[in-house]
Amino acid sequence: MNDSANYRVERDLLGERRVPAGVYYGVQTLRALENFRISGIVLNHFPNLVVTLAMVKKACALANGDLLKLDPLQVKAIVAACDEIMAGKLHDQFCVDMLQGGAGTSTNMNANEVIANRALELLGRKRGEYKFLHPNIHVNMSQSTNDVYPTALRLAMIFELRALGGATQQLQVALAGKGREFRSILKMGRTQLQDAVPMSLGQEFNAFATTVGEELPRLRDMAALLSEINLGGTAIGTGLNAECEYRYLAVAHLREIAGEPLSEAADLVEATSDMGAFVFLSGLLKRTAIKLSKICNDLRLLSSGPQCGLNEINLPQNQPGSSIMPGKVNPVIPEVVNQVAFSVIGNDIAVTMAAEAGQLQLNAMEPLIGYKLLESIRHLAAAMDTLRSDCVVEITANADVCGDNLERSVGLVTALNPYLGYGKTSAIARRALQTGRSVKELVLEEKLMTADQLESLPDPETVLGPQIRE
Structure with missing residues (x-):
């Protein structure tokens, strides 16, 4: 069998690797698949995460296009690839384990490589022809895993x-x-x-x-807290390798793409390191x-x-x-x-x-x-x-069970406190427990209340107290 038909050769800083020809991910994702065989729960287990990765990459490409840092054809191809992912395509290619070293670098590179290779196809090129559109140079332009x-x-x-x-x-x-x-x-x-x-x-x-x-208002409040993002901060929040206008453009594009009221963090250095939210x-x-x-x-x-x-x-x-x-x-x-x-x-x-x-x-x-x-x-x-x-x-x-339990329980005696006082009701409760007889029976025997008075006690308006009635 001809290996060249089954594999393509990709390179990173650690050297060359053969990547299966049929996949959209690349060499760095391949290394992550080998290194992080941990939970078995991979990125596409959470489709919303795959979608939001594509949203972020689309917003960044548009911002770089606005600044003329990316060729219009490259922007168009990256955006089209992201749109496909946002529509549910290629999710099987997001296959890195959720548990990974590197602070999420493998996740970011998995997205970069899939988007790059699909964009290359849309440009009429082959997967892996990164001289025309590169995962790091173009898809990851002005970005870091850390934002x-x-x-x-x-x-x-x-x-x-x-x-x-x-x-x-x-x-x-x-x-x-x-x-x-x-x-x-x-x-x-x-x-x-x-x-x-x-x-x-x-x-x-x-x-x-x-x-x-x-919990409902608190969940809504939580969504608002999460809406403050550090996109544009790049590696540590200083914005290195990104133009000054980039962060505002990228966030504005992402706000429109996601339909959420996202905002830039006031202090990108703090926002990059803080996990408070x-x-x-x-x-x-x-x-x-x-x-x-x-x-x-x-x-x-x-x-x-x-x-x-x-x-x-x-x-x-x-x-x-x-x-x-x-x-x-x-x-x-x-x-x-x-x-x-x-x-x-x-x-x-x-x-x-x-x-x-x-x-x-x-x-x-x-x-x-x-x-x-x-x-x-x-x-x-x-x-x-x-x-x-x-x-x-x-x-x-x-x-019937609820009613029988209520009739037998000495707890009913508490409702008699306003009529008989704590001392008498305590004595009745003690006798009821000792004899197994009901509270009502003992109250009638001692002639503390009439039968008509006792009959009113099970009425919700009497027994439930001054609460809001259902």
């Missing part, structure tokens, strides 16, 4: 946050719907897993909806994950049993729960959401350590930061969608 990579990451995260915001809002709506559906079902509220005071099941689900909904985002994602996990803990408790647990709600039966116990069904959707939350919390630790590990004018651990944040955003969105569609919307209430 391209974080800019693309920030923009990708903004896009991913849109999806997370949508999933969050839909889950909030679903939980609020259950709050309305269960508004008239009274039950016993619990603190420290002990009977506390009466409430409605609707109030419980409304609280879930509120805590989820609280990423740490902030990671903390927000952790907060959201903790809230989500707590909700799932509650759903599992409320549905526990069914015969020997709380059994106040029924979760949908998604799959058999045991290979040995017939009839057992597990709360698999809340469980998987719990696990997503634990993963996000772990990712926050990784992001924190990576951000702290930055040294001098650059943080070399940025690939880990980008990988873990994109993963957390995606997993949280998927978990919320799954929780909503495969669990929350199909939850039903066991109203």
